[in-house]
Amino acid sequence: MLKVVQYINQFFAQIGGEEMAHVKPEVREGIVGPGVAFNAAFKGEAEIVATVICGDSYFNENIEEAKKEVLEMVKQYNPDVFIAGPAFNAGRYGVACGTIATAVKEELDIPSLTGMYVENPGADMFKDKVYMVPTKNSAVGMRNAVKVMAPLAIKLGKGEPIGASIEEGYMPNGIRKNFFDKERGSKRAVEMLIKKLKGEEFVTEYPMPDFDRVEPNKAVKDMGKAKIALVTSGGIVPKGNPDHIESSSASKFGKYDISEFKLLSNEDHQTAHGGYDPVYANDDPNRVLPVDIMRELESEGVIGELHRYFYTTVGNGTSVANAKKYASEIAKELVADGVNAVILTST
DSSP: OEEEEEEEETTTTTSOSGGGTTOOOEEEESOOTTHHHHHHHHTTSEEEEEEEEEOHHHHHHSHHHHHHHHHHHHHTTOOSEEEEOOOTTOHHHHHHHHHHHHHHHHHSOOOEEEEEOTTSHHHHHHTTTSEEEEOOSSGGGHHHHHHHHHHHHHHHHHTOOOOOHHHHOOOOOSOOOOOOOSSOHHHHHHHHHHHHHHTOOOOOSSOOOOOOOOOOOOOOSOGGGOEEEEEESBOEEETTOTTOOOSSSOSOOEEEEOTTOSSOOTTTEEEOOOSSOOHHHHHOGGGTSOHHHHHHHHHTTSSSEEEEEEEEOBOTTOOHHHHHHHHHHHHHHHHHTTOOEEEEEOO
């Protein structure tokens, strides 16, 4: 029989709600909360031998420490498969589930899966790193989630081949798998077209990315009095990359003072960005972060002043959820500093 370890938060462990979100990781023998439904769905092929519990606030405020603690708890049971959640639409829970499921898979080499609502921030962050089953946006969808997650967990635990997302029920993760459909492509395409023309629902076989649209702000009335800030996803950082911003899938952004710089040079700045040839950006960092031109505009009175800080991260592979998080934090600081407009630069 396969051994399973499950991770859940304080709410599903019936410890409490938000007032108990600070609880540290603990492990309990056997089944807790949603584990009852999973054990029933396993039908004797697997059993939950332990349940790891952690408060959502504690995990997200102490990610590295919490991850290390939970990994040690999982390791002692040497499970055949690890299940995190499902988290439904609980954002911090989703991030915790995605983080620990990915860590168990990558650091302990134990097959892992999780489940959450498609709009949970954890979905964008981790669906291409670990198997993730889409769920409804609340716990009323537990039965449906378990119905898909339990069989997938068994296949993972047995080391059986995992089919395409449309077959197994997990979120598309960017990996294509070939399989034979019952109907040929031309017939499927015509059927989809007819449904589309009739206004009926259909499922495309080639979904496109869905990005939200941001309404532009009103134009700045007087640029000659405006404070302008530079923000970039091109990875320009002080020489040596002091905050160690990753070259891909950045987990942070940097804030750096340029009040003493009339321009940037290869002696004081560089790019941390991967995925493009860094030679020209390193040779002249102003190509990505145009401090030199902004100083000219400042001296000519075209703009009021250049903000003393610039903000930077790496766009390469960085999730939409993280990008939104960084933008929100940066925007709050810019507003507090009286910045009137921002120039965003990329690669």
